[in-house]
Structures are given as C-alpha cells and as structure tokens.
Amino acid sequence: MRRIDVIGIGLGIFIAGGLAYLVLQAAGLDSMDAGIWSQVLLVVVLIGWLLSYLFRAVTQNMTYNQQLKDYEDAVFQKRLEELTPEELAKLQAEVEEEKSRQQKP
Structure with a gap:
C-alpha cells in the first residue's frame, strides 16, 4: 500500500x-x-x-504472498519452456517413476 x-x-x-x-x-x-x-x-x-x-x-x-507465488510460477514456466524435448521427456519419465514409487507402499 x-x-x-x-x-x-x-x-x-x-x-x-x-x-x-x-x-x-x-x-x-x-x-x-x-x-x-x-x-x-x-x-x-x-x-x-x-x-x-x-x-x-x-x-x-496477502498481496506479498500472491506476488511471490506468481513470480515463482512464472520462473518455473520459463524454465519449462527452455527445456529441450529430450530434457522434458526425461523429466516426465522421472515424475512418472516417482508417482509409481509412491503408489506401491
């Protein structure tokens, strides 16, 4: 303010x-x-x-928390856009592997 x-x-x-x-x-x-x-x-x-x-x-x-969240989301989105298709596929494979590990126990 x-x-x-x-x-x-x-x-x-x-x-x-x-x-x-x-x-x-x-x-x-x-x-x-x-x-x-x-x-x-x-x-x-x-x-x-x-x-x-x-x-x-x-x-x-609060306004500060919302601005911080928006900034973090924008940085994450920019990093995702900068990934090559191979890096993106590797990241998706890691996420799927982590999901399958969490569902087993």
Whole structure:
C-alpha cells in the first residue's frame, strides 16, 4: 500500500467518524452520547479490520504472498519452456517413476 493510500484511508475514517457523530446528534442523542457511540462504532470497525487482517495473514492470502507465488510460477514456466524435448521427456519419465514409487507402499 502506498503512503498516499494510507493517508486517504486515515482521512476517510476521520471524516466517517465526524459524520457518524453528526448523524447521531441529528437522530436525537446529546453530544456526549453521540461522541461515545461514534467512538464505539470506530472501535468495532477497527477490530473488524484487525480480524480480517489477521485472517489474511494466517491464511497467507496477502498481496506479498500472491506476488511471490506468481513470480515463482512464472520462473518455473520459463524454465519449462527452455527445456529441450529430450530434457522434458526425461523429466516426465522421472515424475512418472516417482508417482509409481509412491503408489506401491
């Protein structure tokens, strides 16, 4: 995430909190209760974001992990394309031999 994205998200959350405060005041709450409930809303949203972040980190569904996987796949594909037909046939024979060894026990 770029620095400008973080600033934009922070500004958006700040504005959303202010709007929530104004909406709660317009709904009839006094300024103290509107402030408390807008803070509660902010804390709930932040906890939800934190839980989603932790879930993505544990399942390794993060942008970095996806970029790394894409890079590894591209390198593997390039190496396969560079193999001669003889090398490719030899590699396929080795894979088949390994599969048959794993199925025997």
